[in-house]
Amino acid sequence: MPGPVFLDGDRVTLRPIEEDDLEFLQTQINDSRIWRAIGRSRPVNGEQEREFFENVVCGDDTVNFLIAADSTPIGTIGLHSIEWETRKAEIGYWLAPDHHGRGYGTEATERVVRYAFDQLGLHRIAARVFEFNEPSKRLLESVGFTQEGVHRDGEFIDGEWQDVYWYGLLENEWRE
Numbered sequence: 001m002p003g004p005v006f007l008d009g010d011r012v013t014l015r016p017i018e019e020d021d022l023e024f025l026q027t028q029i030n031d032s033r034i035w036r037a038i039g040r041s042r043p044v045n046g047e048q049e050r051e052f053f054e055n056v057v058c059g060d061d062t063v064n065f066l067i068a069a070d071s072t073p074i075g076t077i078g079l080h081s082i083e084w085e086t087r088k089a090e091i092g093y094w095l096a097p098d099h100h101g102r103g104y105g106t107e108a109t110e111r112v113v114r115y116a117f118d119q120l121g122l123h124r125i126a127a128r129v130f131e132f133n134e135p136s137k138r139l140l141e142s143v144g145f146t147q148e149g150v151h152r153d154g155e156f157i158d159g160e161w162q163d164v165y166w167y168g169l170l171e172n173e174w175r176e
Contacts, residue, residue: 014065087123
């Protein structure tokens with residue numbers, strides 16, 4: 001069920017995640033093409049998805065959006081680990097596999113970055129990507145993020161140790 005649009009783009013809209021979205025979120029987060037890319041290693045049941053909604057999405061320490069194309073939910077994007085005093089946060093996102101490669105993630109990321117700098121007054125946005133996720137690296141670089149470092153064997157995902165690539169974007173870099 002579509003909710004009110006909070007941020008509008010050319011091809012995607014970003015709206016608050018609502019309780020009615022939990023089934024979509026749980027179904028997608030259990031798809032190996034998503035859980036592997038975001039570093040999850042355990043399945044999520046309905047109760048756990050509801051807890052995530054109540055404790056994270058409805059909390060004050062994050063900003064979370066449902067990404068929709070033509071009013072159809074296709075993924076999520078958000079800012080978390082927000083540190084208001086130092087004006088920094090980490091961005092995270094995923095798209096349903098049927099919607100990969102269409103530019104939706106790039107547009108949503110550009111829109112959230114603009115919101116973070118212009119409306120929230122953030123100074124720095126970080127992102128992390130696993131070594132095997134080349135599309136996400138390209139997405140971040142296309143928006144202006146710079147690779148800043150690598151945590152070697154930083155996560156154990158799907159039976160293998162994976163390097164974690166850290167990216168960053170400063171407000172002044174983005175404005176240039």
